[in-house]
Amino acid sequence: MCTDLNRDLAKMGKPMPLDFEIIKGLKFVDPHIHMVSRTTDDYQALFDAGVMLVIEPAFWVGQPRTGLSTFQDYYSSLIGWERFRAAQFGIRHFCTIGLNSREANNESLADQVMEMLPFFIHKDGVLGIGEIGFDDQTPLEEKFYRAQLELAKEANIPVQVHTPHRDKTRGTLRSMEIALEHGLDPSMVIIDHNSEETVKDVLDRGFWAGFTIYPFTKMGNERMVDIVKQYGADKIMVNSAADWGISDPLAVPKTASLMLQRGVALTDVEKVTYSNALEAFAVHKHIDLATLEQTLIADPTSKFEGNTILRGGQQPRIDKSSIIIS
Numbered sequence: 001m002c003t004d005l006n007r008d009l010a011k012m013g014k015p016m017p018l019d020f021e022i023i024k025g026l027k028f029v030d031p032h033i034h035m036v037s038r039t040t041d042d043y044q045a046l047f048d049a050g051v052m053l054v055i056e057p058a059f060w061v062g063q064p065r066t067g068l069s070t071f072q073d074y075y076s077s078l079i080g081w082e083r084f085r086a087a088q089f090g091i092r093h094f095c096t097i098g099l100n101s102r103e104a105n106n107e108s109l110a111d112q113v114m115e116m117l118p119f120f121i122h123k124d125g126v127l128g129i130g131e132i133g134f135d136d137q138t139p140l141e142e143k144f145y146r147a148q149l150e151l152a153k154e155a156n157i158p159v160q161v162h163t164p165h166r167d168k169t170r171g172t173l174r175s176m177e178i179a180l181e182h183g184l185d186p187s188m189v190i191i192d193h194n195s196e197e198t199v200k201d202v203l204d205r206g207f208w209a210g211f212t213i214y215p216f217t218k219m220g221n222e223r224m225v226d227i228v229k230q231y232g233a234d235k236i237m238v239n240s241a242a243d244w245g246i247s248d249p250l251a252v253p254k255t256a257s258l259m260l261q262r263g264v265a266l267t268d269v270e271k272v273t274y275s276n277a278l279e280a281f282a283v284h285k286h287i288d289l290a291t292l293e294q295t296l297i298a299d300p301t302s303k304f305e306g307n308t309i310l311r312g313g314q315q316p317r318i319d320k321s322s323i324i325i326s
Contacts, residue, residue: 032239096130130160
C-alpha cells in the first residue's frame, strides 16, 4: 500500500509525510492525551486528522502543586472547561482522574487528595482512575497506588497505569503484581507507556497494553509497526500523551498512516487506533458508540461558566491555508 514516493523516501532513510489520503475516512481515539497542555490549533488539527474522541488522564503539570485546592481546580477543569473546549472543535472529551505517582511522594497532601477523589470519579465525563502507578518506585508511590486500585475496584471502573521511565521492566511487573494482589480483573487495567521489553509480559497476563508514540523517548511509530506485526492487534492501543514536553498530538493518525503504508491490515490498524481503546475504557457505558459515526456539532456561540473560546465575534475555525490572518 506504500506509494512509490514513500518507498523511495524509506530507502533513503528520509522522513515520510503524513498520508492523509491513506487514512481518509478512518476515525481515531487518542486514549492518553494531555490536552490541557495543547492549543486550540491542536484540537482543530486532531479533528481534521480524524480523531473523534480523546481521553485525558490527570497528571503532573510540570511543578508540584501546593495545596488541595489546586488539585480540585485541575480536576474540575478536566470535566468542565476542557470538555467544553474540545466540543467546540467536534471532539468528544473524556478523562480519568487520579493522584499521579510524582505527587504521591508528598504524603500529607496526597492523603487529602485521596479523601477528595471519590467525589470526582463518578462525575460525567470520567471513565476511570488514572494515570497512577510508579515513578521512582518509592514506598509512598506504592501506598497511594494501592489505595487508588481499591477505589477503582469498589467503583468497578477502569484503571490507567503509568509505568516508570527508569527501571521500566521492574516497575511494570510490580504494577501488575499489585493489581492482581488487589483482585483487579486485568481486563479493567490499562498498562501504559510500554516498550519491546514489557509488551509480552503485559499481554500474557491479560492486561491492556498502551504504547505512547513520543519523539526521542518512549516509543517511535516505526517500532510500533514492528510490535503490531509481531504480537497482533489484540489488547494493544496507541496514544500520543502530547504533554508539556516535546510531543506530537497527531501521533495516533500518523501511526495509522505508517502502519497502512507498511502493510499492516486495516482491521488491525482500526483496533489499535480506535476500537480497543473504546472497549478498554468501557466508553459504551457513557455514550452511544453509534454517535461516533456522526460529527459532533457544538454551538460556537455557547458558553461555559460565562466564557467562550471565541473573542470579538470570531468563528471557531480559521483558514490555515492562507498567509493572511484577518
